Amino acid sequence: MSAPLHERIRAGIEAEILSGTLAPGARLPVEHELMRLHSCSRMTVSKALSALASAGLIERRKRAGSFVARPKVHAMVLDVPDLGAEVIGRGQAYAYRLLGRRMRAPRDEEEKLLAGKGRLLQLDGLHLADGMPLALEHRLVALAAAPEMAEADFSAEAPGSWLLHHVPWTEAETRISAVNADDASADLLGLDPGAALLSVERRTWRGGERITSVRQLFVGSAYDLVARFGPS
Amino acid sequence: MSAPLHERIRAGIEAEILSGTLAPGARLPVEHELMRLHSCSRMTVSKALSALASAGLIERRKRAGSFVARPKVHAMVLDVPDLGAEVIGRGQAYAYRLLGRRMRAPRDEEEKLLAGKGRLLQLDGLHLADGMPLALEHRLVALAAAPEMAEADFSAEAPGSWLLHHVPWTEAETRISAVNADDASADLLGLDPGAALLSVERRTWRGGERITSVRQLFVGSAYDLVARFGPS
DNA sequence: CGATCGATTATGTCTATACATTATAGGCGG
DNA sequence: CCGCCTATAATGTATAGACATAATCGATCG
Known part of the structure; x- marks a missing residue:
């Protein structure tokens, strides 16, 4: 009142x-x-x-x-879920399986920009919901921005979740598109080659400094991104 | 200063x-x-x-x-572009080609919910950028919410743009996913069957009243959705 | 020793006022 | 009739003070 x-x-x-x-x-x-x-x-x-x-x-x-105001280009709010929390919220069991982990030097201009003065940590993994492959993740982390990550253990917590809790971002950009699965990705996700995948590429910053760059390939039929606008 | x-x-x-x-x-x-x-x-x-x-x-x-505040940033801002403005902004020529237009009664529960007390206007069309197919659009409009639309001409302005300027929404929900093109869609978009398409489904309201429901199928390789967060 | 209760300290809201800024409307001169 | 120019009406910023509200700390009492 x-x-x-x-x-x-x-x-x-x-x-x-x-x-x-x-x-x-x-x-x-x-x-x-x-x-x-x-x-x-x-x-x-x-x-x-x-x-x-x-x-x-x-x-x-x-x-x-x-x-x-005349309604111009409207903006909507896109939830950026911690994938694990999202899956568990739907009542499914969540797991992350680390497929590859390497520390290496940047290989091209884009990677040099990300790495800054340091090296890169490359992490490839698979997100699983109820044991079924949900998304394939390819991630690069600037060790200069998150040095503790070199020692972190990703059998219990996915890298994305780890980063969110240890080196939160202040700026981010996400590109969403659709691609056909190549043979290797299709195999890992348990799909036929050519199946439609939802590609989510995200780059994050913390006050001007690049932190991580990630590409997630979702099984098209198993995952929807939802955005909303309006009085919540 | x-x-x-x-x-x-x-x-x-x-x-x-x-x-x-x-x-x-x-x-x-x-x-x-x-x-x-x-x-x-x-x-x-x-x-x-x-x-x-x-x-x-x-x-x-x-x-x-x-x-x-401890950063628990879960949300990003997704621009909902007027597709025509977006294409023109990239320096390309934009066109909308109306493929089909019907006025009809709602056919299922979901459509009844959208139609309210009135009938539905079904509009199918193709968005073109520089003459190349960019997206296939299937739209249903509640005539109860936008009666003037029955007479509107969509050779010059796409229905989405028309609606935005005449009956702006106050609430919206968008679902984004990836699908493989069926034969008919592939043909209209000039792609091979099975090509990955970005599916954007949006439902809009104006103060509790449903306005329109649209599904856009984008050529996966030709269009990115971009979302941002951070001090703009 | 522990629970309760009050004093204190911080933010939250609101008023009344003052002056700055700026775009517009309308007048005045050419 | 057109262009400039000023008065004016609106928002923008800031001050100083008052009272409200809430949470915490500490003291007092059972």
Whole structure:
């Protein structure tokens, strides 16, 4: 019942926008009007409007007033799951099987950029759900950014999960595409060659420094990425 | 040079967090300390801290102080592009070719849910970039939510773009997966049967009312979805 | 010794006011 | 009629203070 006043004002205007009562492009009451409506000070309505503005719902223009933003390119929220947690959350047994582990020097420009001054740790593995192959993972880690990783044991915890808990990223970029399985991948995943795979490539940074680069190949029929937008 | 004071304070603390100077869990100076440091009022530092808190970078606890949040970043931002704008942005020519258009009654439970009290408009089409097939689109629109759409002309503007500008959504859910092309789809996209396709299924709402449901099949090798997280 | 309870300290909200900034509208001159 | 220019109306930033709220620490009492 007793949410803060600025929050109630914000929610009220948000509801009017989402319901369409306030159409895109519509001008909403000026701050002094809202002050009068809610019998409060200007700082309070300003706080409500600032929140709406930073959420992209309205646009504020000096001298002109505040307007409902025209919905441009919408953005959605894509969950970046810890794969293990995700599988267990679906009630399946999760396992990670390490297939290969090498420490080596960077081989090309892209890898040099990742490695920085140090060497690279290459980790190949298989994610399993209820014993069935779910995804094939090829990962490169910059040892300069995560030196402790050279000694880590990945029989219990997958590298992705280990990294998330020890060297969390602050920036990341994900590319999602579809590819046909080559013979080796198909064999490891227990599929026919040519089967459709969902490819998720992710590069992560921590304050400008590259941490890791990973490519996960999901069995197309066994995994969906889900993104959402809206009042959760 | 002269960014607002609260913004400079916010940026300063953000930088310390991202660089690791302030480690996760660390307590940061109390508001009165920051007031003294920057010779400003409490409202100003409070504004800076509020921004950091709403961005999830810090956690504020009464009586205890403010702490750098332990990073449990699970979400990234996925742009939902207007496909035409996206293609043109890459410097290619964009076209949409309507393949089929029918008005009909809902056929199953899922479609009934979408249609509401009205009928459905089914639109099948092909997105082209520089004359090459980019994606096959199968769309169902609830005419109850967008009656004007029955008369719209889709030779100039794709249905997705039309909808975005006329009946913008407020909630959406996207499922992304990979599938092998069936014979008909492969033929329309100019691919061999079995080629990997990126399947993007999206359902949208406007304040509780279903608007449209679309499945886009992208040529796997020609299109990447990109998601980002981090200080833009 | 342990549980409870109050004092203290931090954040949370709000007011009233002041001045800065900026885009617009409308007037004024050419 | 057009272009400049200024007054004005809106938001943006900041101050100082008041009271609310919540959690923690420590002291007191059973």
